[in-house]
Amino acid sequence: MRRKNAKISNAVIKRLPRYRRYLIELQKKGVEKISSKDFSELIGYTASQIRQDLNNFGDFGQQGYGYSVDGLYREISAILGLDKEYRMVLIGAGNLGQAISKYAHNLTQGFKICAAFEVKPELIGKSIEGIDILDYEELVTYVEDNDIDIGIICVNQGNAQEVADRLSFAGIKGIWNFALVDLEVPGHVALESVHLSDTLHSLAYHMNDKRKHSSSK
Amino acid sequence: MRRKNAKISNAVIKRLPRYRRYLIELQKKGVEKISSKDFSELIGYTASQIRQDLNNFGDFGQQGYGYSVDGLYREISAILGLDKEYRMVLIGAGNLGQAISKYAHNLTQGFKICAAFEVKPELIGKSIEGIDILDYEELVTYVEDNDIDIGIICVNQGNAQEVADRLSFAGIKGIWNFALVDLEVPGHVALESVHLSDTLHSLAYHMNDKRKHSSSK
Numbered sequence: 001m002r003r004k005n006a007k008i009s010n011a012v013i014k015r016l017p018r019y020r021r022y023l024i025e026l027q028k029k030g031v032e033k034i035s036s037k038d039f040s041e042l043i044g045y046t047a048s049q050i051r052q053d054l055n056n057f058g059d060f061g062q063q064g065y066g067y068s069v070d071g072l073y074r075e076i077s078a079i080l081g082l083d084k085e086y087r088m089v090l091i092g093a094g095n096l097g098q099a100i101s102k103y104a105h106n107l108t109q110g111f112k113i114c115a116a117f118e119v120k121p122e123l124i125g126k127s128i129e130g131i132d133i134l135d136y137e138e139l140v141t142y143v144e145d146n147d148i149d150i151g152i153i154c155v156n157q158g159n160a161q162e163v164a165d166r167l168s169f170a171g172i173k174g175i176w177n178f179a180l181v182d183l184e185v186p187g188h189v190a191l192e193s194v195h196l197s198d199t200l201h202s203l204a205y206h207m208n209d210k211r212k213h214s215s216s217k
Numbered sequence: 218m219r220r221k222n223a224k225i226s227n228a229v230i231k232r233l234p235r236y237r238r239y240l241i242e243l244q245k246k247g248v249e250k251i252s253s254k255d256f257s258e259l260i261g262y263t264a265s266q267i268r269q270d271l272n273n274f275g276d277f278g279q280q281g282y283g284y285s286v287d288g289l290y291r292e293i294s295a296i297l298g299l300d301k302e303y304r305m306v307l308i309g310a311g312n313l314g315q316a317i318s319k320y321a322h323n324l325t326q327g328f329k330i331c332a333a334f335e336v337k338p339e340l341i342g343k344s345i346e347g348i349d350i351l352d353y354e355e356l357v358t359y360v361e362d363n364d365i366d367i368g369i370i371c372v373n374q375g376n377a378q379e380v381a382d383r384l385s386f387a388g389i390k391g392i393w394n395f396a397l398v399d400l401e402v403p404g405h406v407a408l409e410s411v412h413l414s415d416t417l418h419s420l421a422y423h424m425n426d427k428r429k430h431s432s433s434k
Contacts, residue, residue, distance in 0.1 A: 013422050017415035021397060044399065080418050081425035099316030103413060111417060149424065174424040176417060180238060182261065190423035192416050196320060198234035199409050200328060200393060201297050205230050206407035207366065207391040208298035 008056050015053055016076055019043065023073040035066035082110055087147060088176075090116040091163050092154035093123050093133045096178055100154055105129045114146060143170035150174045157181040225273050232270055233293055236260065240290040252283040299327055304364060305393075307333040308380050309371035310340050310350045313395055317371055322346045331363060356380075360387035367391045374398040 022043050026034060040047040054072075057079055077083050088104070090097050093116045104113055118124050119136045126133050134142065142148070151167040153160050153175060160179035167175060167189075174190040177183055185191050239260050243251060257264040271289075274296055294300050305321075307314055310333045321330055334353045335341050341352050351359065359365070368384040370377050370392060377396035384392060384406075391407040394400055402408050 008426075013419055014415070016422070017412070017418040018399070020418070021412075021415075079422065081421040082418060086421065095319045095322075099319045102312045102316045104417075105312075150420065173427075174420045176420055182235070188427055190420055190427055192420035192423070194411075194413065194416050195234070195238075196411065198231070198238075199411050200321075201234040201237070201299060202230055203367065203391045203393055203407055203409035204298040204303065205233070205296065206409070209225075210390075210405055210407055 012053050012056055015045070016080055019050075019053075020073065020076045020080065020082075023069055023076065026069045027073060031069055033066045033068050039067060084110070086111045086149045088113045088150040088152055089139070089143060089148050090131065090152045090154060091136070091139065091167075092116075092156075092179075093118045093126075093128055094120075094154070097152075097154035098128050100152060100178060101129045101131060104152070105131075111150070113152070114148065115142060117142075139166055140170040143167065143172055148172065150176055153177045153179050153183075155179055229270050229273055232262070233297055236267075236270075237290065237293045237297065237299075240286055240293065243286045244290060248286055250283045250285050256284060301327070303328045303366045305330045305367040305369055306356070306360060306365050307348065307369045307371060308353070308356065308384075309333075309373075309396075310335045310343075310345055311337075311371070314369075314371035315345050317369060317395060318346045318348060321369070322348075328367070330369070331365065332359060334359075356383055357387040360384065360389060365389065367393055370394045370396050370400075372396055 036047040116133045117136045151172045157180045164183045177193040253264040333350045336353045368389045381400045394410040
């Protein structure tokens with residue numbers, strides 16, 4: 001299938017995992033094809049939005065037939081790069097690191113945590129979720145020798161940039177950052193930061209906003 | 218301080234926690250005031266973007282003086298509703314719930330998890346991070362009797378909507394959803410969904426995109 005080469009907007013990229021989730025649901029229900037109208041009702045975007053989004057990547061769907069659920073799932077997976085396995089390391093095996101490894105271990109198919117790294121002597125040599133905790137000093141060598149794609153940063157905010165620098169130096173391809181800080185990375189390293197407390201603070205705002213609006217009625 | 222009443226865009230709201238984080242950093246360093254130029258360099262938004270964002274809420278900063286770090290911190294905290302305490306319940310004390318409670322317990326000041334709820338008999342009566350795990354059947358009564366503001370949904374995707382319905386019925390004000398599903402809630406309930414695997418999938422896309430671009434050079 002032909003792919004267009006134009007730069008895809010970040011907003012579109014952010015919607016693709018959601019499309020994919022709904023396609024998995026449809027697969028589970030045994031649905032083989034879906035019209036853009038039905039897909040639109042299911043996912044909550046307009047049919048024209050869906051067509052526009054998917055047209056970025058080539059011609060999905062056939063006029064008068066709708067989208068093939070399996071076909072679209074495979075295409076979106078391939079576009080996202082989810083048709084292969086990723087090897088990850090976790091840096092920081094404290095509370096946050098343990099939480100993320102527990103989550104990743106269970107819910108993220110295709111992404112494998114190969115090792116965890118710590119500076120604290122009392123944690124080195126132990127394991128979390130069956131993942132060995134190694135000495136942080138070995139990080140660069142390990143990433144280089146074990147074909148690691150992604151570093152998950154779970155250290156506190158004061159140390160996160162140093163970890164990102166070391167990962168970048170070791171040739172990491174992507175960083176999934178949970179430290180509450182905005183990192184700087186070289187242009188060839190992909191970065192995705194998850195600031196969980198930011199989402200909680202947005203929620204607090206919207207709660208107060210709704211209360212204000214309902215009390216002014 | 219006067220607040221404008223116009224509806225604030227979601228994009229602005231999403232930037233406020235970030236402003237607040239940088240202000241906390243400045244406070245830690247003992248900085249009392251900052252020019253919009255310096256603030257811009259620090260946070261990575263343009264000075265005009267910062268002025269525009271903050272003007273949504275009234276007149277911060279004085280011409281030729283810059284922003285008062287403490288003043289701006291207090292104002293943004295108040296706008297976000299972070300000048301009070303929130304009482305939360307956690308639904309689902311499995312791996313994901315344990316991860317989130319571990320995180321929330323350590324990093325989210327002003328937000329308190331008062332109880333956790335489960336359907337699994339082997340978990341009811343136990344505790345996680347010092348939080349009692351109660352029977353899910355008691356959820357509605359507990360929320361009503363204990364002035365609970367926020368429900369954290371950590372059940373699997375098939376059960377999440379039922380939990381959201383029950384929380385809404387009990388009068389919850391906000392839902393922080395970690396189940397991998399898009400929930401429907403009544404208009405008076407605020408909803409913030411965190412789809413962690415979506416962020417990992419976006420990262421995979423950007424990693425592949427960068428490789429494609431560099432190999433085509």
